[in-house]
Amino acid sequence: MLIPISWLKDFVDITLPIEELARVLTMAGLEVEEVIYVGLPFPEGQIEGRSGAHQRPETKVSGIEWDSDKIVVAAVHEVMPHPDADRLVLCRLDDGGGEQIVLTGAPNLYPYKGKGALEKPLKVPYAREGARIYDGHKPGQVLMTLKRAKIRGVESYSMICSEKELGISDDHEGIIVLDDDAPVGVPLVDYMGDAVFDIAITPNIARDANILGVAREVTALTNQALRSPSYKFEASGAPIAGQAAVEITNPELNPRFVLGLIRDVKIAPSPYWVQRRLLLAGMRPIYNIVDATNYTMLEVGEPLHAFDYDVLVERVGGKAPKIITRTARAGERLTTLDGEERTLSDFTVLVCDSEGALAIAGVMGGAESEVHEGTRNVLLEGAAWNFINIRRTIADQRMSSEAAYRFSRGVHPAMAERGVRRGVELMRQWSGGVIAEGLIDNYPLPSSDPSVEVTPRDVQRWLGIELTPEEIADILRRLEFNVEMNGNTVRATSPDHRLDIGAGVTGVADLLEEIARIYGYERIPETRMADELPPQTGNPALEKEEHMRDLLVELGMQEVVNYRLTSPEREARLLPIGTGPVDASYVRLANPIASDRHVLRRSLLSSVLEVVELNARNRERIALFEIGPVFRPSQDGSLPVEVLRLAIALTGPRAQLSWQGGDTTAMDFYDLKGALEELFAGLHIDTVRFEPDETTPYHPGKCAQIILGDNRLGTMGEMHPLVREHYDLPETPLIVAELDLQLILDAIPGRHTIRPVPAFPPVLEDIAVIVDENMPAERVLEVIEGVGGKMLVEVRLFDVYRGEQIEAGKKSLAYSLAYQAPDRTLTDKEAAKIRGRIIRRLEQELGAQLRS
Amino acid sequence: MLDQLEQIKREALSSLEAVQDDEALAQWKVAHLGRSSPLMATFDDLRDVPKEERPAIGRGANQVKQALEASYEAKSDALRAAAVLQSLEKEHLDVTLPGRPVLRGRLHPTTQTMRRIYGVFAEMGFQIYLSREVETDEYNFQLLNFPPHHPAREMQDTLFVDSGTERGDNPILLRTHTSPGQIHAMREFSAANPDDPPPVRIILPGMCYRYEQVTTRHEMQFNQIEGLAVGEHITFGDLKGTLSDFARRMFGQQVRYRFRASHFPFTEPSAEMDIECFVCGGEGCSVCKRTGWLEILGCGMVHPIVLQNGGYDPDRYTGFAFGMGPERITMLLYRIEDIRNYWANDFRFLEQF
């Protein structure tokens, strides 16, 4: 919301420097996002390029300052043709210091060209040589300094300014013609220098989306009285009663409807000061009648709608029109003044006459009955609408307007009457019309402004400060609450310009917020919680998950975090070439923002592979993991299932190449398996098994399922070559795993115990056995460990050999074994006995033979 | 005899001075401390000394022996040190060659920031509470005092799930904030003891989603960390105290900050906390949009309706809540200019943390 300071001054004195006022408003919840200077001097040290900023900025500042020596009000006395340029004119003007001849090409001066001395001089903003203004010919706002130059043989050293050159608007079509009473020779900054606050309006301060609303906040924050606008109008026409009527069919949707009538208006541009205010507040001036409705809306917050009265009379065959408000009939149509023909829904409220719809209530008028340049008589509507219904309508019709912005956030019904009063009076002043006596005011559902009781105890309990009932009452009175005191209780009734104060506990909270805001958040002392500390339970599940992240990082892996939103096509890349799409059901978005991210992922592997692909362009070695949820829809339309998973991907050389070499062979299945074994060891889960598996998207011979007890934790292996083809990846093997994280977390023991450090030395020895090629190493290990019992404290496979020295179809497995007793040093004889038993059992059970 | 011992000592020490290597030292030991050395001969000769002189001479001989042995050890150490020093002369490395690469993993930057934040609040007694990412409108909005069609919903553009069934005013959606967890938590805690619910002090982290075009500044997916404290004596002053402690821990003890009024439907009074821009020191720069301040979190006193919906009587309990974006805080701390870096997972970005 753009708030020109000059306009604000109509209602409240500005007692603080502009930037301090911006800060005070910001602290009180009216965030001034920017102060745009349009003439007034910048705060000290804050002009761009001016060094030595002493003050902290607090707020973003932009705009232009008008040099009071060089930009002044002048009077053009004659507009003369240029000797050899049709599109240029020479103006003879008085800038208060003497006569000047100024060259300009402004088309709005052409009508005065060659007419001799003007009977009524034109007041204009005049920039002298050396003035800093915006360059009218460059896009955007680029400052320039006026320099002396010769243009088509005529010396030019000064300028009559356009709105763009002075920063008022982006219009450079013609020069500004000021109001007749502008004083010649006076610095322009003193006449109409301004600064504009751009304030972010949160829903709770919708009442402040107008000049008066901000002025009210300023009065409360600076402890002044508000100069309320006058809602009196000067009526001299025949009474409105009998010339129009109103019928409301649903007061819930339309609690109040007010009409005023003004006849014999002369459509013309508004005075320049009105145009300038509208422009600075972000609206384009049209002509006086339309400007009066917009001006009133910007000033007091009530959107008004002006009908061409004669069109309404004509529609009903010359009778007095009767306005009817009702919901639309299904399929009813209306062409709105933006030119769109709209089909309306049955909840849309319409402003109608007996012949049909005239306007979408609170949102936009219809094309037929709107005022136009030939309008003579105006019927002015001010109404109150149900804000939720307006919200539904603008969502349904996908339309917006300044009126809808306000009505969809709530405008108090009291403003309907005030708005019409203010609107017809401004129309009278600016268009010379005659206002009909009285208003038509249909108000079937009067607002009941809530009364809320608040006590010093409430203030202490919520805000932690001690205020007396008088102090509380004073703050609320500054905000125009109607306050009654009863002992310690302050009973405050919400003023009739706001709808944000609730009833009951909500109302108390609403008042406490107002008290805190005006008292000042800054003044509330900081304290440390003195309340009872809740039971300290921690979050064991998350702690385990985070421990897992640490272990994976220790294993050399980079954590990644992906979008959970994807598409079935992206995940289908995990299927081998030649297989059809899998009919997987997804959690789908009803309103996706991007076509490639319209479902929640089912596969974490798919997520991490996209990261591998991305990084493979500039990294040879990749080791990464992600921990996060995947999603599956529920069968019955209720909430989807969220399952935590872990995915890992490895590819590239085992070590990074350096000047001394290093192991640059490619990582394979066993690198990942080693990492997983270490991970499980780190989690103290020691009964995990790896069993051969053949499953998509893995290489059928290099894939294992990971089993714990009866649970399948997940799968690991090398990526199937036909799946790899879907990804842009180098030739090195890609090893991946995806595991059910929840099953792992559940299996982590609450605590584990350690073995004592051995006091006696171990007996170490190696054995190598020859077994069939297809004998799983795990079987051999099981036998060794089974026989070795407690004395066998370590078994490590250190070599797998196939080749010349042994029979074809066989392999040799070499183990280093450590025997140890907790209470004594084992003798060689004891060790040999165990060894003998191991070898015998290997021979018997596995057909192994000892390799000598 | 004593003069003779003195003579033996002098000669031995003077010949030790000339010793330059281990071999000479060994020869010296044989010559001066060996079985047939003059000193040992003196011990043999003791038998011939008159009985009354024996103790004095024996003591003298032992003293000479100890002195020679000590000198021997000293010489031996000196020779070894000299030898080591000499060999080190030949072992000079080029210390400017790069070290052998060590591979290490890293946590994602967001995880790192979230852990820092958890840590600060854990020390103030806040426990972590997790809840689901796909929610109902009821939990994400209605119970948090956002009625259907409420204007404040516009501040949170929502991604809805196509649930395949008509759910009226309670559609399924991707949570827009972690606040639904506030209701889950309060209901869980109050259900255990409805007449006397325990105080609450929790942190609610997790991924949230918004209907938002992805740009350098906006993400459709982001983490949030909320906090909630509910008890019988919690005030707005406590909110300020707790969060300013947090800001000092996170951004340095000298940090300047401010609380300014704002609006969230589930808190009242509501505030935004700004800290002084640490890029420009408050002078105004592009990071702080020339205001000198950086918005770091939203907060406020828990709205009585929310307390009620959680099973906590607002006439007895008060509370505060706050919410912040760890990605945004990370961006500020490390001057990250493009929020899309987080989920792009380019190692050239991730490896800088």
Ligand SMILES: [Zn+2]
């Ligand atoms: Zn800055």
